[in-house]
Amino acid sequence: MNEDEVPCTPLSPEEVRPDFPQLNRRIGDYPLAYLDNTAATLKPRQVIEAIDHFYATCPANVHRGIHTLSEEATDAYESSRKRIAAFIHAPRESELIFTRNTTEGINLVADCWARRRLKPGDEVLVTVMEHHANLIPWQIVTEATGATLKFARLHPSGQLDLDDWYSKLSERTKFVSMPQVSNVLGVINPVKTLTAAAKAVGATVLVDAAQSVPHMPVDVVDIGCDFLAFSGYKLLGPFGIGGLWGRYELLDAMPPYQTGGSMIHTVTLEKTTFADPPQRFEAGTPSIADAVGFAAAIDYLTNVGMDRLHQREIELSKYMHERLAEIPGLRILGEYFEGKPGIASFDLAYAHAHDVAQFLSDEGVAVRAGHHCAEPLHHEFNSESTSRASLYLYNTEAEIDQLIAGLGTVREIFG
């Protein structure tokens, strides 16, 4: 993309598409229409080249290596941390822990914070719309500690039932976890308001930001939460790396997650003192090149501008929802609302989600089919599985048309 672009001009996909080599692929006789961005995004050449450059120049281990390559690797790693922390407006770069993904970030908090503090009688409050990654760790931790897991229900529209959520919040609530954006419904939860309410009763708050950080500006200070977890591969970055932001005083009060090298202060045969955050939570040699690629993706998004990206995605989402509404027998989970992110999970009255995805793939359209790691949410909508089309900055109206044409084929075969 051209860095001289005036940032307030609307984002056109043509501006970014040349950066994505995967978009040149053809699937059989069809151009690739990649609409599986909620699961993983494509990668621009800038990210691929950053990883390549790291391996070509300084693939040494980080921290305490007194030689040029190690110093360069350390610089690359720590500069990546700094840029990623700044992207979510973290007050301190040492508050950003590199994890493998959002799942690991949530597990880290559940293990190192919640498990040590929860007692019988305490409550953890989540929602029915959780991704399994923000449900199962809390099932396990509450079971292990004797605490109780509570679920805030949803309206039939898919929106969180705020009355129900508030009714389940009390002095017993010690931990609150919620997604900022649902990976199935595309619902945006009012995390700032809910965080303030949760903090008022003394609860600690985690925001699952896997589907928000890639798609909209996110500011951890503005939200006011204690922890926020996200993934690199959902925002143009490589697989195998994610970020967990935590308030420094909380991180500093937490024991290590895993133990070994890199996370220690001093070690004798009998006893060890641990390093300060973030090193305390990054045992062993980290995924350095992936951190470099993660930061390159963040730089790319910063250059595009998250406001522009968000606006463009909302516009294309509207077009996608309008076109999907034309398909007879198609039901989208959750109601459309103005400003809905580019996520549409749908089922068809006459064809199973896996058959739908198979036919769409046959015409070059990549969607995901299943329960998208949100089985309880699908049960809430009396659905076993849905097909999900999800958008990102490089998607076009023509790709939506290709999706609609594919659904026409499905109707022709099954309808």
Add this chain to the structure above:
Amino acid sequence: MDLKTLYREVIVDHYKKPRNSTPLDHPDVEAKCKNPSCGDRVTLQLRFANDNLAEIGFIGVGCAISQASTSMMTQAVKGKSREEVRQIMTAFREMVVEGAEQPDAEALGDLVTMQGIAKLPARVKCAMCGWSALEAALDEQSEEVDMDQDTSMPEAKRGGGM
């Protein structure tokens, strides 16, 4: 056979009009199989007369491939001896799971039209759901088969729930 032809000529017909899809009055044996990550479910009932599979019935929900494959299976094995049923089962598994280039056409009969499923790795376990129930029934295994935990399937074609 391309995907559209496979569906148009074989799968959709069985999906919309599944054969032998009524429960039996007095089954000798019943077995179940599920694909939790897909939501496919098959309950299969068998009644034997001497050594022959005299009656077979199934109830199922799920994708077109899982239900059509089960429907076709019931047609193929009905009236066959236990040994013949096992031969058909082995031939189908070789064709779909192991991707045998030269499937046992004699044993498989019309089932050879399903050969294309071998080229759709994510759908192999859909096609095998009813067959796994059949195998469990022959082995008189009462516990429901879980395709996501079926270790006889290659890891790439198994896939747990997400």
